[in-house]
Amino acid sequence: MGDIGGLRSRLPYLVDLGVDAVWITPWYPSPMADGGYDVSDHRDIDPRYGTLADADALLAEAHERGLRLVVDLVANHTSAEHPWFRAALAGGREAPERAHYFFRDGRDGGQAPPNDWISAFGGPAWTRVTEPDGRPGQWYLHLFAPEQPDLDWDHPAVRAEFDDVVRFWLDRGVDGIRVDAAPAMAKVPGLPDAGHAADATFDSAGWVDNPHWDVDAVHEVFRRWRRIADGYDGDRLFVSEAVVRGPERLSRYVRPDELHTTFNFDYLRAPWDARALHAAVDGTLAALAPVGAPATWVLSSHDETRHLTRFGRASSGAATMGFDALGAPVDLALGRRRARAAALLTLALPGGAYLYQGEELGLPEVEDLPEEALQDPTWERSGRTARGRDGCRVPLPWSGERPPFGFGPGAGQPWLPQPPSWRDLAVAAQRDAPASTLSLYRSALRLRRELLAEEPLSWLDLGDDVLAFDRGRALRCVVNLSARPVPLGGLGRPLLTSEDVGADLPPDTAAWLAPG
Secondary structure (H helix, E strand, O other): OOOHHHHHHOHHHHHHHOOOEEEEOOOOOOOOOOOOOOOOOOOOOOOOOOOHHHHHHHHHHHHHOOOEEEEEEOOOEOOOOOHHHHHHHHOHHHOHHHHHEOEEOOEOOOOEOOOOOEOOOOOEOEEEEEOOOOOEEEEEEOOOOOOOOEEOOOOHHHHHHHHHHHHHHHHOOOOEEEEOOHHHOOOOOOOOOOOOOOOOOOOHHHOOOOOOOOOOOHHHHHHHHHHHHHOOOOOOEEEEOOOOOHHHHHHHHHOOOOOOEEOOHHHHOOOOOHHHHHHHHHHHHHHHHHHOOOOEEEOOOOOOOOHHHHOOOOOOOOOHHHOOOOOOOOOHHHHHHHHHHHHHHHHHOOOEEEOOOOHHHOOOOOOOOOHHHOOOHHHHHOOOOOOOOHHHOOOOOOOOOOOOOOOOOOOOOOOOOOOHHHHHHOHHHHOOOOOOHHHHHHHHHHHHHHHOOOOOEEEEOOOOOEEEEEEOOOEEEEEEOOOOOEEOOOOOEEEEEOOOOOOEEOOOEEEEEEOO
């Protein structure tokens, strides 16, 4: 699966790539029912990955190399193996730990769930427990997998516990905390029905006034944490994962006394379409300006189909939690052109950018993982109709001619099998190739650091299906999403292009230019 020692060994690669910080998904002790997002102890390291001493060494070495480190905080839920939840089950209805979670009596004499809420992984958001005397008992809430019971953030002990967890990691010197499933951490009192249809999917980007998502009370939690972080020396960053309805709702998470930045899912899920991308950029900047927060931009993550594959489909937008057009025809050559162009678009925008591991190598989604290898809970929860997110989580290829391509010390397959075709996409195969995707990312990150800081964005009109803008006088970005070439004459001196270009910018190609 990889470990902290492996991360330490790859720090030189990250420095060479040109990134500023590393976000590490949960490394806490976990039964791994959901890739580590089911945490049984928020103050330790899972033995699969190493020890707290290893984490401290990674942090020190990252800082020595000029890299910052962001850890992932899962605070909406715990693992079902967490001591609190185990005590809640063992103690029966009167166990005080049940108040830390949402234990409720069912409807219809206990036979039906307490309400109609649904899980992000499919199916209802409630599971009935067997009480210590062997009889069917109460139900508990889990907006994700049954192994991830939701915490009740109205309980003072829950708030105090996570105040201490935040301090624990800030005291160790981490530079930032990414808040997982931030909108889930407050529920409307009384837990009323949401009005979900029987076949509803977890479409939080479309919900309005939902009783279990983006409830206004959640912001009280973030204000608490911001006050804690502001008491530390140096820059400490909070970033939220908040899939909510539109940029205005998103901006509430980054008000001046709350979190600092937030992932931008409107941009991530936009199709390869000039109008959609233009609207996502304008909507983001307009919503964040009143609260003074910087934008962030992201093309892929551990929860969505890799954008290279999406951009090669007729329907190129991303859906929630991997519920998209798996199996639809894919033109990988087209997807690769568009992904390279999208990289230059993204890295030219004002604010921060998150690169999902492997996109700098041009990795596609692995869509043919054998069923026995699938581990995402979405697979089982959907009745084996949605394969979930495993295809974007396959470990990186580093070197060599065959799997595991230098991932780990042995010759066996890693936790998800890599396709043999990744031989040509390995780091070693791309490192010294000027036209490789890795070289494109390295060049773009170097130029971004040299040229761009606070320069404003101003759009240029080069016609429909062309995105063009200036970042002050430092850089001009032109992205051709049309089916025709776009003349570059008079627009500036080329600095970097996603493909070889001449006098014209071909379709699905981007160029960075020095204006004037």
